[in-house]
Amino acid sequence: MATLDVWFEFASTYSYPAAMRIAPLAQARGVVLRWRPFLLGPIFKAQGWDNSPFNIYPVKGRYMWRDLERLCGALALPFVQPAVFPQNTIAAARVALVALAEGWGEDFIRAVYTAEFGAGRDIGAPGAVAAIVGELGRDASAVMARAQSDAMKAQLRAQTEEAQRLGIFGAPTFVTADGELFWGNDRLEQALDWAAK
């Protein structure tokens, strides 16, 4: 069975179009996705950045937002540049682990990205993630409690360390079973093709 690990971070802008379009492309190639949330913050910190490179290098940041707007336009995806960037994504990442374990992970992931970059909401604001969980028809307080458990905290830390060990430096990053890394929404098709062959 062909698999592909999808390493994603909710703060990552280009993970939005990737998350929204990957499912049918994977299905068409018979590739099973393993969604792997992680945090970019510790990885950026290790190379001396305490902020998004798109804020540290504003010329590149301005380009990125325009590029993302054009990409979303071409894909007919809603796009609103959030006022807050990057956002605090720890709660969303922990809930993603719960949701993936419970079988509603992809719906949650798409809902978070759509809230953040399709509607410009701050998913790091208190209650924002719980609201999304509720909108998906889940028991928000039970889910949030499970997401704050030591087990989930430890799993997110472990996945972030695994990402760093794999040589991941940005998101989304796709990793094939034979260890090939493909970075970015622009490499999504190539990664799936590699995984399927």
Place this chain on the structure above:
Amino acid sequence: MATLDVWFEFASTYSYPAAMRIAPLAQARGVVLRWRPFLLGPIFKAQGWDNSPFNIYPVKGRYMWRDLERLCGALALPFVQPAVFPQNTIAAARVALVALAEGWGEDFIRAVYTAEFGAGRDIGAPGAVAAIVGELGRDASAVMARAQSDAMKAQLRAQTEEAQRLGIFGAPTFVTADGELFWGNDRLEQALDWAAK
């Protein structure tokens, strides 16, 4: 007439596949290319880098070389990672201005990129650019003399300043007549489509 400005730097790895594949894609869309050599060094320096970001951030650099190798493989382009990176590209950029003015610019540009990333040669080594000019059947000493003229030095400086004013931060960058920037080999088709519409 649809035109597209192609801002390129001979030290830029992803400019290699872009330069090798753009001509037929532009022709198919009726887009006339304006090749604009510039230097990334002063632009990187302005944002605090005194080296290629692929050397400053080695994890990203390792990924880039593997990614470039895969891209070249898919395009059936020769690829040899040069021992010297980034290379001194001032002489090649000035000769590119001469060659473009004399009508053999595209041949020269492709020859330089092929020498550097297809054969792993150091195009910054003394005599390397003159050798490429000679291989193209041109009078190398006349061309090199013209490239070292004050006029060509000033033109390359002016183009580099223009690139910076335009918000260019990497290469290749494609700029349409209505001012849209598209960065990277991955945006080549999108830039041509925009220019043609």
